[in-house]
Amino acid sequence: MSNVDHAEIAKFEALAHRWWDRESEFKPLHDINPLRVNWIDERVGLAGKKVLDVGCGGGILSESMAQRGATVTGIDMGEAPLAVAQLHQLESGVNVEYRQITAEALAEEMPGQFDVVTCLEMLEHVPDPSSVIRACYRMVKPGGQVFFSTINRNPKAYLFAIVGAEYLMRLLPRGTHDFKKFIRPSELGAWSRAAGLQVKDIIGLTYNPLTKHYKLAADVDVNYMIQTLREE
Numbered sequence: 001m002s003n004v005d006h007a008e009i010a011k012f013e014a015l016a017h018r019w020w021d022r023e024s025e026f027k028p029l030h031d032i033n034p035l036r037v038n039w040i041d042e043r044v045g046l047a048g049k050k051v052l053d054v055g056c057g058g059g060i061l062s063e064s065m066a067q068r069g070a071t072v073t074g075i076d077m078g079e080a081p082l083a084v085a086q087l088h089q090l091e092s093g094v095n096v097e098y099r100q101i102t103a104e105a106l107a108e109e110m111p112g113q114f115d116v117v118t119c120l121e122m123l124e125h126v127p128d129p130s131s132v133i134r135a136c137y138r139m140v141k142p143g144g145q146v147f148f149s150t151i152n153r154n155p156k157a158y159l160f161a162i163v164g165a166e167y168l169m170r171l172l173p174r175g176t177h178d179f180k181k182f183i184r185p186s187e188l189g190a191w192s193r194a195a196g197l198q199v200k201d202i203i204g205l206t207y208n209p210l211t212k213h214y215k216l217a218a219d220v221d222v223n224y225m226i227q228t229l230r231e232e
């Protein structure tokens, strides 16, 4: 059975034309992007690395990693986000290879071929996140690193990521997120370890509704990222 929720893909298809509009529903991704690309770059040194970006959407993270000198492949199951990503790179002059394929299918085709795999803000949109994590493990080289980001599952995350972002501040369209699909760090850690990935670091991305700014912080109550390593 395919690990794709077509209703989830349809949500991103419908909004894809606004992906690069910094004031659109994608503003939060634009706002957090410098923080996350810096965090990843500091840990892996992106220049010269072969990187796979799983669930790349319109290419915000993929492009920024290519701009740091990585050779990037971006995969997604949304046709419209990929079309937007293809067009946008013509404008920005970066070179990312985009493909419409699942992580599980690419893992069959390209096992152990990437220095770094990123899978950000995607796991909370798939039926079986642990299957994507196993596929990421298979695609990274031994000694390579895999990064995941998602949203924690607790009352504060419900308040910030759903009530705050979708209803009060209207940063995201209502229904963007399903609380039940949010993932606790302990669950993400357990799935990673079960797949063969060692968890090296975890960091929170916190939002201040007064200043409207995100920052990296020790607080992983809402948005967070983890760094994992496939051992040699």
Ligand SMILES: C[S@@+](CC[C@H](N)C(=O)[O-])C[C@H]1O[C@@H](n2cnc3c(N)ncnc32)[C@H](O)[C@@H]1O
Residues within 6 Å of the ligand: 003, 004, 005, 008, 009, 012, 029, 054, 055, 056, 057, 058, 060, 061, 075, 076, 077, 078, 081, 101, 102, 103, 119, 120, 121, 122, 125, 126
């Ligand atoms: C919130 S966006 C994140 C985009 C990008 N990773 C970022 O953080 O800037 C989630 C993306 O995951 C994609 N997606 C959802 N389920 C997927 C699946 N099973 N396989 C591949 N992509 C998927 C959606 O089409 C969408 O582009």
